[in-house]
Amino acid sequence: MSDAPRPGEIALHKDPAEQPPDCGLVFIGRIETPWEDRHACPRRGAGSDTICTVQVDEQFAEGLKSLESCSHLILLYWMHEARRDLIVQAPAFDSVTHGCFALRSPVRPNPIALSVVELVAIEGRTLSVRGLDCINGTPLIDIKPYFAANDCVPEASVGWHKDRTHPERRSKDL
Numbered sequence: 500m501s502d503a504p505r506p507g508e509i510a511l512h513k514d515p516a517e518q519p520p521d522c523g524l525v526f527i528g529r530i531e532t533p534w535e536d537r538h539a540c541p542r543r544g545a546g547s548d549t550i551c552t553v554q555v556d557e558q559f560a561e562g563l564k565s566l567e568s569c570s571h572l573i574l575l576y577w578m579h580e581a582r583r584d585l586i587v588q589a590p591a592f593d594s595v596t597h598g599c600f601a602l603r604s605p606v607r608p609n610p611i612a613l614s615v616v617e618l619v620a621i622e623g624r625t626l627s628v629r630g631l632d633c634i635n636g637t638p639l640i641d642i643k644p645y646f647a648a649n650d651c652v653p654e655a656s657v658g659w660h661k662d663r664t665h666p667e668r669r670s671k672d673l
């Protein structure tokens with residue numbers, strides 16, 4: 500697949516290999532999934548029934564205390580194989596371009612992803628969860644409890660997505 504920008508796209512750098520240095524994040528574990536490349540992943544975790552495994556590193560084990568009482572979690576992870584230079588993007592399902600901050604694309608200056616997952620089981624530092632969409636080996640940044648009362652906004656809307664010109668097309672980069 501070509502890295503060349505599509506018509507209307509704007510890249511921050513001429514050379515996609517030219518990436519800014521990472522900040523001082525500490526990865527707290529890895530996510531194990533059946534998907535070895537981004538094309539094999541579900542477009543987004545919501546709706547995926549596949550049970551994936553989150554392995555938390557030993558030094559953070561105590562941070563898992565009480566997590567077993569949570570039914571759903573927010574996972575933040577680092578899309579380590581994403582390019583980071585496309586600031587305006589042309590999703591396959593729209594004839595209009597959009598800024599990366601209006602998209603859930605992994606392609607963004609800081610490739611941080613989030614998913615709300617169901618916690619199926621927890622054994623030691625191993626979490627079994629349902630609802631992920633990432634490549635096997637994706638680094639884990641953080642785990643938070645999902646509070647339905649605070650985190651759910653039923654009336655929220657994304658206008659450009661409702662008005663997209665090619666809803667029948669699927670893209671890996673929404």
Ligand SMILES: C[S@@+](CC[C@H](N)C(=O)[O-])C[C@H]1O[C@@H](n2cnc3c(N)ncnc32)[C@H](O)[C@@H]1O
Nearest residue numbers: 537540541542578579580581612613633634673
């Ligand atoms: C559209 S993004 C959504 C990510 C997250 N659920 C979010 O909303 O922030 C999911 C897609 O990112 C791609 N992807 C998954 N893991 C990746 C990784 N480690 N590096 C780069 N791209 C990845 C796959 O194409 C996957 O379908």
